[in-house]
Amino acid sequence: MFFDVIRKMIESLSAFLKNSRDSKKIASDESSVGIGSSSVGIGSSSAGIGSSSAGIGSSSAGIGSSSAGIKSSLNNSWPIFKYLDNEIVGNLTKTRTMALDDSGIIHSLGYKSDMHIETDTAADSIKRNEVGYKGFIGTVKASDGYTYFLPAYSNSIAKLDRKTSSITLENKFTNIPQVRSGAEGNDGIIYMPSYTKTLNILSYNTNTGEVASITPQKPSRYTFCNHIWGAAVDKKGEIYMPQVLGTSIAKIDKFGVFSYLDGPPATSGVSGWTHKYVGATYVESVDKVFCLPRQGKKILIINCSDDTYEEVDLPEDYLEVANKNKNFHGYLAPDGWIYSAFWADTKCFRINPETYEIQWKDYESEFMDGHPTVKAGSGIMSLGTGYSTAALVKGNDVYLGLAGTSRAIKLEF
Numbered sequence: 001m002f003f004d005v006i007r008k009m010i011e012s013l014s015a016f017l018k019n020s021r022d023s024k025k026i027a028s029d030e031s032s033v034g035i036g037s038s039s040v041g042i043g044s045s046s047a048g049i050g051s052s053s054a055g056i057g058s059s060s061a062g063i064g065s066s067s068a069g070i071k072s073s074l075n076n077s078w079p080i081f082k083y084l085d086n087e088i089v090g091n092l093t094k095t096r097t098m099a100l101d102d103s104g105i106i107h108s109l110g111y112k113s114d115m116h117i118e119t120d121t122a123a124d125s126i127k128r129n130e131v132g133y134k135g136f137i138g139t140v141k142a143s144d145g146y147t148y149f150l151p152a153y154s155n156s157i158a159k160l161d162r163k164t165s166s167i168t169l170e171n172k173f174t175n176i177p178q179v180r181s182g183a184e185g186n187d188g189i190i191y192m193p194s195y196t197k198t199l200n201i202l203s204y205n206t207n208t209g210e211v212a213s214i215t216p217q218k219p220s221r222y223t224f225c226n227h228i229w230g231a232a233v234d235k236k237g238e239i240y241m242p243q244v245l246g247t248s249i250a251k252i253d254k255f256g257v258f259s260y261l262d263g264p265p266a267t268s269g270v271s272g273w274t275h276k277y278v279g280a281t282y283v284e285s286v287d288k289v290f291c292l293p294r295q296g297k298k299i300l301i302i303n304c305s306d307d308t309y310e311e312v313d314l315p316e317d318y319l320e321v322a323n324k325n326k327n328f329h330g331y332l333a334p335d336g337w338i339y340s341a342f343w344a345d346t347k348c349f350r351i352n353p354e355t356y357e358i359q360w361k362d363y364e365s366e367f368m369d370g371h372p373t374v375k376a377g378s379g380i381m382s383l384g385t386g387y388s389t390a391a392l393v394k395g396n397d398v399y400l401g402l403a404g405t406s407r408a409i410k411l412e413f
Contacts, residue, residue: 070355074336079398079411081366085125087406088117091381094402096137096328098392099147101165106392108401109149109158109167110134116167117402121394126408133158133169138181139390140190144206150192151177157204157211172211177202180229181279186237186254193228193241193250201258216258219248221265230329232280232289234304242266242277242291242300249302249309261307268296268311279329281338283353290338290353292330299351299358314349318360322347323383331391333398334413341400342387342409346374379406 088094094115095108106119114132119125135154141147149158153176156169179202182192188206193199202213218226223246231241237254247265252258268276278294282304291300297319298311314322326349327340337350346367349360364374367387371377380387385404392399400409 072352072354072357074352074354076359077335078361079333079335079413081363082124082410082412083369084119084399084408084410085123086127087379088126088128088402088408089379089406091385091404093385093389093404096152096389096401096403097139097149098390098399098401099139099141099149099160099162100392100394101160101162103165104394105165106394106399107160107165107167108390109136111137111389112153119399119408121397121399124410126402133167137179140182140184142184142188142190142206144188146206148182148190148204148206150179150182152179152195170209172204172209173202181231181241183231183233183239185233185239185252185256189256191231191239191252191256193231195227195229195244197225197227199226199228199250201252214258216250219243219246219250219260221246221248223247229278230280230291232282234282234287234289235284236304238304240280240282240289240302240304242280242302244275244278244294245273247276249300251307261302261309263309266300266309266311268293268298268300269313270296278327281330281332283332283338285336286353288353290330290351292327292338292340292349292351294327294343295324301356312351312356312358315358315360318347318349318358321362322349322360325383325386328386328389328403329391331393331398333411334393334396339391339398339411341389341391343389343403344383344386346387377407380404 092113093111096111097109099107104121108117110132114134116129116132118127136149137152138150139147145162147160151157155173156171158169160167178194178196179192180195182190184190190204192202200213200215204211225245227244228241229244231239233239239252241250247267249261275294276296277291277300280289280291282289287304289302297314300311302309323345325344328343329341330338333339339350340348346364347362351358367374367378369377388400388409389403390401396413398411402408
């Protein structure tokens with residue numbers, strides 16, 4: 001009988017251990033499923049979330065909904081911030097243009113003050129030339145060997161001969177064109193939308209030097225202001241242009257015909273006089289144009305293959321801390337991400353054009369550069385003048401246009 005009792009005790013203990021192992025296995029299986037699906041949703045954002053106390057963040061909701069099941073070839077490292085040598089002081093936005101010549105010098109002409117700033121990309125230094133020009137916003141690198149500085153407040157269009165580094169001005173306009181952006185279409189024609197209530201499309205023929213202007217039809221979705229500040233050309237030679245204050249997207253096709261895309265209002269999550277989209281960047285690998293907001297809350301993505309478009313949300317944690325004037329102009333960086341250019345903020349956001357994953361990072365400590373404040377480190381006097389404006393990619397580096405700071409910025413990838 002004693003042995004019967006012992007045998008039953010052993011059988012009970014064995015059954016208990018078996019049940020325990022089965023329960024642990026079930027729990028482990030459920031946990032691995034949870035982790036597996038979470039990693040698909042979060043993707044590479046865990047690095048951003050893990051270091052969010054350092055000012056890096058990302059939108060797990062946006063990543064989970066837009067990139068689940070999509071693998072990206074892009075890495076998640078952030079570029080290194082660097083100040084260039086020398087300073088150009090003054091409480092003003094110094095330039096909104098950047099043009100690279102064949103010798104590696106970046107030329108930037110003045111915004112509202114006479115400027116000709118040269119950035120030496122070999123020495124990583126800046127200098128201000130004695131003779132300057134003003135009234136320009138935006139550039140177009142054309143196929144004829146020239147880069148054109150677009151006339152915002154100037155009657156002339158300026159040209160950089162990329163081979164000889166010489167700059168010439170051609171007086172072409174009787175009125176102030178108020179241009180902010182442009183792109184070269186087919187047949188060497190540069191199309192430049194105006195930043196005015198009544199939209200005008202100015203054109204410059206690089207073959208003949210002839211200029212022209214049309215006033216296209218207004219969009220069917222009425223808006224009081226039809227300003228445009230952004231243009232990008234796709235591989236077919238078709239140009240896409242989002243409105244700044246309106247909600248429509250304009251297009252000039254490869255034959256030079258103007259139209260508006262069919263689709264819902266592109267609001268960027270804001271309304272009224274709030275600036276929505278400024279700038280446009282074409283990414284050939286996905287055949288899409290990406291438009292980043294200046295004051296908006298969404299990114300506009302235009303599919304050039306069928307002229308459809310959509311808007312994706314900026315991360316909530318970023319919007320909670322970002323300045324209203326987030327970005328001056330987006331650019332396609334050497335690492336394949338599309339980045340915002342610092343405007344009234346030390347924070348930078350980026351979008352993966354393959355998956356639409358959005359991440360952000362605060363470069364505040366880099367701007368401070370060992371000084372007690374960002375103002376002391378950068379030399380900026382007013383946020384209204386901006387930390388940077390245009391951006392230019394050269395090799396694995398991005399140079400940012402000198403705005404209200406006295407020190408110019410470079411990002412090393």
